Amino acid sequence: MKLIPSYELFQILPDDEGGFTPHTTYGNALRHKHRTNDEASMHAEMEDEYSSLDLGEYEGCGGKKKINTLPDPFKMVEKELKPFADSITELVSSDQPILSMAAKHFFEKRHGKRFRPTIVQLVAKAVAAAVPEGRYQAADETTTSTTEPAESSSSAVGGASGWEWSGASDIEIEGGLVTPANHQGSEVWRRQAQLGQIVEMIHVASLIHDDVLDESDTRRGGESVHKLYSNKVAVLAGDYLLARASVLLARLENTAVVQIMATALESLVSGEVMQLKSSPESMLQMNSYLKKSYYKTASLICYACRSTALLGGHEYGSAVATACEEFGFHLGLAFQIQDDILDFTAAENVLGKPALADMDLGLSTAPILYASAEFKELKPMIMRRFKNKGDKQAALEYLYKSEHAMDNAKGLARFHAQRAVDAILRLPQSEARDSLIRLTHKVITRNK
Numbered sequence: 001m002k003l004i005p006s007y008e009l010f011q012i013l014p015d016d017e018g019g020f021t022p023h024t025t026y027g028n029a030l031r032h033k034h035r036t037n038d039e040a041s042m043h044a045e046m047e048d049e050y051s052s053l054d055l056g057e058y059e060g061c062g063g064k065k066k067i068n069t070l071p072d073p074f075k076m077v078e079k080e081l082k083p084f085a086d087s088i089t090e091l092v093s094s095d096q097p098i099l100s101m102a103a104k105h106f107f108e109k110r111h112g113k114r115f116r117p118t119i120v121q122l123v124a125k126a127v128a129a130a131v132p133e134g135r136y137q138a139a140d141e142t143t144t145s146t147t148e149p150a151e152s153s154s155s156a157v158g159g160a161s162g163w164e165w166s167g168a169s170d171i172e173i174e175g176g177l178v179t180p181a182n183h184q185g186s187e188v189w190r191r192q193a194q195l196g197q198i199v200e201m202i203h204v205a206s207l208i209h210d211d212v213l214d215e216s217d218t219r220r221g222g223e224s225v226h227k228l229y230s231n232k233v234a235v236l237a238g239d240y241l242l243a244r245a246s247v248l249l250a251r252l253e254n255t256a257v258v259q260i261m262a263t264a265l266e267s268l269v270s271g272e273v274m275q276l277k278s279s280p281e282s283m284l285q286m287n288s289y290l291k292k293s294y295y296k297t298a299s300l301i302c303y304a305c306r307s308t309a310l311l312g313g314h315e316y317g318s319a320v321a322t323a324c325e326e327f328g329f330h331l332g333l334a335f336q337i338q339d340d341i342l343d344f345t346a347a348e349n350v351l352g353k354p355a356l357a358d359m360d361l362g363l364s365t366a367p368i369l370y371a372s373a374e375f376k377e378l379k380p381m382i383m384r385r386f387k388n389k390g391d392k393q394a395a396l397e398y399l400y401k402s403e404h405a406m407d408n409a410k411g412l413a414r415f416h417a418q419r420a421v422d423a424i425l426r427l428p429q430s431e432a433r434d435s436l437i438r439l440t441h442k443v444i445t446r447n448k
Contacts (some may be wrong), residue, residue, distance in 0.1 A: 125432030167256030167316035271295025298332025
């Protein structure tokens with residue numbers, strides 16, 4: 001069964017830019033549904049002070065409210081991620097010293113905030129506060145299920161019983177139910193933490209390979225692996241990390257999660273090919289830019305989020321798992337758009353990688369695409385990937401001359417950030433859920 005790409009499940013562009021809500025199918029059927037409809041949950045939602053939170057009311061997004069009233073996401077998982085570097089370097093050790101050193105390069109130094117493992121850990125805590133929908137049906141036989149699969153939905157998922165109503169890991173905890181009280185230290189928690197390690201390994205492998213393809217000399221403020229060693233060693237180190245990640249993925253003992261994360265790997269490659277082989281016409285399209293951003297950045301995040309829910313005992317098509325993937329989809333796109341804005345506004349020593357790197361690679365990102373709507377002269381430069389002498393300088397001048405391009409790009413990042421918040425708010429209130437809101441705010445207000 002081939003998974004439907006997230007951009008066909010959730011809205012990729014705002015309404016006023018031609019965006020629309022994709023049709024309902026097995027991966028998004030419960031995208032507007034809260035976790036449960038029981039009386040206690042409805043009462044809890046009424047008491048949820050953030051149930052209709054608008055990022056536009058907070059500092060950095062146009063408002064005056066302080067975001068630090070919400071829990072700090074990095075402090076919340078700081079202790080859990082502290083042994084991360086030691087455990088992950090042990091996991092990627094090899095009998096070949098040079099391969100081992102190259103593979104460990106990013107894990108031992110310049111590790112940053114561990115953005116992706118932090119997301120996985122926080123989502124794991126957030127879904128622990130949500131009782132799987134099926135539990136409510138078991139508790140109340142008189143309640144008519146609103147999540148019963150339609151006959152056609154099963155056949156839509158490869159003709160078997162269908163993932164929409166399966167994919168959840170067996171929960172080997174007394175009572176068979178994960179709760180905030182029994183989550184930490186449990187086997188479920190351990191597997192979710194390992195998923196965080198797998199995601200970081202896949203991400204780092206993609207960075208190593210990208211640097212070879214892009215001939216980039218620096219990464220995270222230091223030399224890239226291929227500059228320290230060689231192209232061959234860098235490619236092999238990336239391959240080795242992916243192989244180790246695959247072994248660890250199999251140990252999670254959930255075939256649905258294996259397929260979802262294997263699809264994330266496939267997406268990363270698709271994004272790189274799309275970047276290299278895009279037609280000149282597609283280089284002008286915001287939709288194509290966002291799809292490429294999905295494949296290269298958001299896919300790994302959103303598939304990790306849905307997989308975390310499955311490992312926590314939630315079924316593939318449940319309201320919780322759907323909310324998690326939708327959150328990751330929009331968060332990943334907001335992250336990439338903000339990255340592309342910073343490519344024009346942040347200094348190289350702040351970014352930890354060369355500024356204007358996208359233009360050097362001949363890529364058109366959100367700010368330039370919005371500027372091209374104002375200045376038609378930009379379009380032929382974009383289509384030829386800024387290859388002519390003076391193209392990059394002229395494009396920059398048009399961008400900085402534009403009255404709306406940068407604001408529109410920031411608005412697009414805010415659109416996706418708000419959608420991410422709307423999705424995660426469908427989970428019951430908890431410190432972890434609320435810290436994910438603060439993390440989303442951080443994504444679009446950061447300067448590096």
